[in-house]
Amino acid sequence: MMNPSHGRGLGSGGGSSSGRNQGGGETVVEMFPSGLRVLVVDDDPTCLMILERMLRTCLYEVTKCNRAEIALSLLRKNKHGFDIVISDVHMPDMDGFKLLEHVGLEMDLPVIMMSADDSKSVVLKGVTHGAVDYLIKPVRMEALKNIWQHVVRKRRTEWNVPEHSGSIEDTGERQQQQHRGVSGAAVSGGEDGADDNSSSVNEGNNWRSSSRKRKDEEGEDQGDDKEEDASNLKKPRVVWSVELHQQFVAAVNQLGVEKAVPKKILELMNVPGLTRENVASHLQKYRIYLRRLGGVSQHQGNLNNSFMTGQDASFGPLSTLNGFDLQALAVTGQLPAQSLAQLQAAGLGRPAMVSKSGLPVSSIVDERSIFSFDNPKTRYGDGLGHHGQQHQPQQQMNLLHGIPTGMEPRQLAGLQQQIPMGNRMSIQQQIAAVRAGHSTQNSGMLMPLAGQQPLPRGPPPMIPSSQASIRQPMLSNRISERSGFSGRNSIPESSRVLPTSYTNLATQHSSSSMAYNNFQQELPVNSFPLPSAPGLSVPVPVRKVPSYQEEVNSSEAGFSNPSYEMLTNRQNDWDLRSIGIAFDAHQDAESVAFSNSEAYSSSSMSRNNTAIAATEHGRNQQQPPLLHHQVYADGGNSSVRVKSERVSADSAAMAFHGQYSNQEDLMSALLKQEGIAPVDTEFDFDAYSIDNIPV
Amino acid sequence: MQRQVALIKQSLFDQGYLDEQFMELEELQDDANPNFVEEVAALYFKDSARLINNIDQALERGSFDFNRLDSYMHQFKGSSTSIGASKVKTECTMFREYCRAGNAEGCLRTFQQLKKEHATLRKKLEHYFQAS
Numbered sequence: 001m002m003n004p005s006h007g008r009g010l011g012s013g014g015g016s017s018s019g020r021n022q023g024g025g026e027t028v029v030e031m032f033p034s035g036l037r038v039l040v041v042d043d044d045p046t047c048l049m050i051l052e053r054m055l056r057t058c059l060y061e062v063t064k065c066n067r068a069e070i071a072l073s074l075l076r077k078n079k080h081g082f083d084i085v086i087s088d089v090h091m092p093d094m095d096g097f098k099l100l101e102h103v104g105l106e107m108d109l110p111v112i113m114m115s116a117d118d119s120k121s122v123v124l125k126g127v128t129h130g131a132v133d134y135l136i137k138p139v140r141m142e143a144l145k146n147i148w149q150h151v152v153r154k155r156r157t158e159w160n161v162p163e164h165s166g167s168i169e170d171t172g173e174r175q176q177q178q179h180r181g182v183s184g185a186a187v188s189g190g191e192d193g194a195d196d197n198s199s200s201v202n203e204g205n206n207w208r209s210s211s212r213k214r215k216d217e218e219g220e221d222q223g224d225d226k227e228e229d230a231s232n233l234k235k236p237r238v239v240w241s242v243e244l245h246q247q248f249v250a251a252v253n254q255l256g257v258e259k260a261v262p263k264k265i266l267e268l269m270n271v272p273g274l275t276r277e278n279v280a281s282h283l284q285k286y287r288i289y290l291r292r293l294g295g296v297s298q299h300q301g302n303l304n305n306s307f308m309t310g311q312d313a314s315f316g317p318l319s320t321l322n323g324f325d326l327q328a329l330a331v332t333g334q335l336p337a338q339s340l341a342q343l344q345a346a347g348l349g350r351p352a353m354v355s356k357s358g359l360p361v362s363s364i365v366d367e368r369s370i371f372s373f374d375n376p377k378t379r380y381g382d383g384l385g386h387h388g389q390q391h392q393p394q395q396q397m398n399l400l401h402g403i404p405t406g407m408e409p410r411q412l413a414g415l416q417q418q419i420p421m422g423n424r425m426s427i428q429q430q431i432a433a434v435r436a437g438h439s440t441q442n443s444g445m446l447m448p449l450a451g452q453q454p455l456p457r458g459p460p461p462m463i464p465s466s467q468a469s470i471r472q473p474m475l476s477n478r479i480s481e482r483s484g485f486s487g488r489n490s491i492p493e494s495s496r497v498l499p500t501s502y503t504n505l506a507t508q509h510s511s512s513s514m515a516y517n518n519f520q521q522e523l524p525v526n527s528f529p530l531p532s533a534p535g536l537s538v539p540v541p542v543r544k545v546p547s548y549q550e551e552v553n554s555s556e557a558g559f560s561n562p563s564y565e566m567l568t569n570r571q572n573d574w575d576l577r578s579i580g581i582a583f584d585a586h587q588d589a590e591s592v593a594f595s596n597s598e599a600y601s602s603s604s605m606s607r608n609n610t611a612i613a614a615t616e617h618g619r620n621q622q623q624p625p626l627l628h629h630q631v632y633a634d635g636g637n638s639s640v641r642v643k644s645e646r647v648s649a650d651s652a653a654m655a656f657h658g659q660y661s662n663q664e665d666l667m668s669a670l671l672k673q674e675g676i677a678p679v680d681t682e683f684d685f686d687a688y689s690i691d692n693i694p695v
Numbered sequence: 696m697q698r699q700v701a702l703i704k705q706s707l708f709d710q711g712y713l714d715e716q717f718m719e720l721e722e723l724q725d726d727a728n729p730n731f732v733e734e735v736a737a738l739y740f741k742d743s744a745r746l747i748n749n750i751d752q753a754l755e756r757g758s759f760d761f762n763r764l765d766s767y768m769h770q771f772k773g774s775s776t777s778i779g780a781s782k783v784k785t786e787c788t789m790f791r792e793y794c795r796a797g798n799a800e801g802c803l804r805t806f807q808q809l810k811k812e813h814a815t816l817r818k819k820l821e822h823y824f825q826a827s
Contacts, residue, residue, distance in 0.1 A: 043770070044742070044770055044773050044774045044777070045738055045742050045774075046735060046738050046739040046742055046743075046774035046777050046778060047773060047774055047777045049734070049735055049738055050720065050723070050735055050777050050778070053723045053728065053731060053735075054723060057723055088773075090766065090769055090770065090773075115773070116769065116772050116773040116776050117769065137773050137776050137777055138716040138719070138776045138777045138779070139777075140716075140719055141719065141722070141723075
């Protein structure tokens with residue numbers, strides 16, 4: 001009567017993904033999430049027994065406990081002996097929420113609450129007390145299979161905020177690893193352990209690091225590379241050409257999409273010089289892309305974002321969509337922009353629009369349309385576009401913090417609504433909002449920030465499609481980054497920085513002119529190599545974007561101006577991307593592009609940064625990195641500004657969600673900027689320090 | 696014999712004594728844990744007997760500390776849900792409703808019903824396990 005095969009446990013969950021962990025050679029990693037150490041607390045012996053059995057079936061290590069006090073002492077005695085805690089809400093000796101608080105404060109472990117009580121108030125209580133999840137009894141296997149995601153997620157967060165948690169000390173190494181992993185992900189195409197389509201795209205990395213750390217093993221590229229900071233960046237990037245991708249797809253199809261393992265794919269492809277990691281990251285993106293095609297919405301979008309941020313900078317959502325690094329290809333000239341546009345269009349189900357420049361403007365545009373979810377005028381506002389829009393915001397958000405927040409577009413919309421401060425809305429706030437991935441909550445928070453930061457900008461063009469706009473810059477960035485990787489220049493760094501910001505901005509709210517301005521400033525950076533950077537060549541694609549921009553860029557020539565005008569004119573339709581592109585058009589990121597906004601940006605940015613930093617600082621004590629903003633803000637150069645923006649955004653984001661990974665991302669970003677090479681998977685940075693960008 | 700077992704099980708489901716959760720438990724059973732379900736059931740009955748006792752005593756006292764009663768019942772409901780004891784769970788829910796309404800009479804009545812269901816289920820499961 002039994003199902004003997006059940007013992008397999010994870011099924012499609014962690015178990016299978018473990019096999020695909022990056023080839024660190026870490027057995028732990030390979031087995032992830034098997035071996036996850038779970039502490040279960042429940043006064044009901046029946047439930048306890050059942051849970052234990054279920055968790056064991058998931059190949060987790062289970063420790064049972066029927067009293068909260070005992071659980072706490074267990075945890076205290078063995079601080080790092082557990083990865084996650086599952087606790088019942090109603091317990092005789094201690095309220096489950098209290099235990100939750102204790103664990104959160106003392107050990108900073110993820111805690112899942114559980115109860116037969118499914119009333120909203122209780123569930124809400126769980127959320128507000130910081131539970132990472134809330135399970136309703138009877139708990140089913142499916143619910144337990146994926147609890148590892150919370151561990152990874154939390155770890156990433158912790159790593160990104162070094163001084164943040166107790167786990168820092170022992171994760172110091174992890175951090176490095178993480179950074180490594182993160183940047184590695186970005187650089188080498190993502191070392192996401194979780195090739196599997198689990199929601200935590202980038203978390204695989206972290207898990208790997210943490211697993212390594214846990215098992216006290218050194219990953220191949222873990223550790224002290226971090227000191228060199230963006231060491232990962234130095235890895236040669238793999239450009240997924242059309243042929244290569246086709247080989248990849250063929251291999252995947254041969255193996256079966258669900259069963260395709262990077263190792264096997266690699267073997268089948270038999271491409272010299274291609275590493276398992278490259279395939280792994282590409283597979284991840286591909287899967288996301290497929291899912292996206294399949295019509296799954298935001299989550300996939302998020303995944304895409306995660307992918308994007310965590311991995312190759314050049315992978316934009318569109319790239320992912322098509323399973324091609326279209327942008328990269330375009331940039332590197334392997335794929336004519338037009339082809340790229342067409343591919344993307346095809347992938348998106350849209351008419352291929354080739355930019356004049358021949359650069360993947362269409363990709364940008366597509367992305368834009370996808371992203372600008374609330375921009376009805378989006379050119380591609382077809383179903384896919386909207387769909388994409390939903391994705392995009394999330395993606396954008398994910399990009400920001402690389403966490404598949406699964407933020408719903410409506411959330412974003414909600415954010416937007418809540419961020420009515422056209423002028424006041426600082427980018428950071430927006431970013432924060434976006435990053436938060438929490439609709440109302442974030443929005444609410446953003447608002448206050450806005451109030452606090454008087455942005456001197458003029459009437460900010462409300463750019464509902466800021467997200468879209470942002471995307472574009474991101475795309476540009478990506479491209480730039482790609483180019484950068486192709487050995488051009490330091491563009492990638494700047495690009496990197498920007499994408500995040502942009503993403504945030506875009507997703508957050510288009511209404512903030514500040515955001516736009518910031519973006520504008522940043523966009524140029526993203527899209528182009530910073531003026532200071534040699535080889536400002538990227539701008540071209542950016543230019544083209546405006547043409548696509550729905551109506552945003554009426555002119556192709558004077559981008560800066562038209563962009564501005566457009567921005568002003570079209571607040572609702574403003575496509576941040578276009579704005580960004582407009583700026584990008586200005587090779588001189590610092591001057592021209594920023595011409596109008598420059599004043600704004602610098603001042604606003606500084607202001608924002610400062611304000612945000614201050615705000616965030618106040619809000620979140622744990623975010624020392626916020627200070628970075630200020631540091632950056634003072635920089636004064638475009639790159640600095642960019643950084644500030646980012647930082648601010650992140651800080652803002654972080655401020656909003658104390659518990660969110662945004663902070664971590666922000667931290668990472670900040671740290672990266674400072675050359676600390678923080679783990680910055682989300683930002684799509686390869687640990688480049690912005691400082692490296694010659695401005 | 697197998698068929699009989701299957702029939703018994705089927706009737707338990709059909710009559711609403713057990714729900715899908717029970718099936719989940721069965722899936723957890725494997726060669727390494729061949730008697731898992733039976734063990735869980737045994738544990739459940741042992742624990743729930745204790746709870747029933749507590750509630751009985753509380754009710755007999757006549758003080759009707761609804762909060763406390765509700766708390767007991769919450770626990771009872773939790774474990775009943777976990778093993779898929781559908782009818783028992785329903786009674787638990789009703790009991791809690793009465794508790795919240797402060798309806799002592801309703802509590803008493805429901806509790807009697809609950810005990811009955813509980814006993815019935817126990818017998819049936821015992822029969823089932825013996826057969827399988």
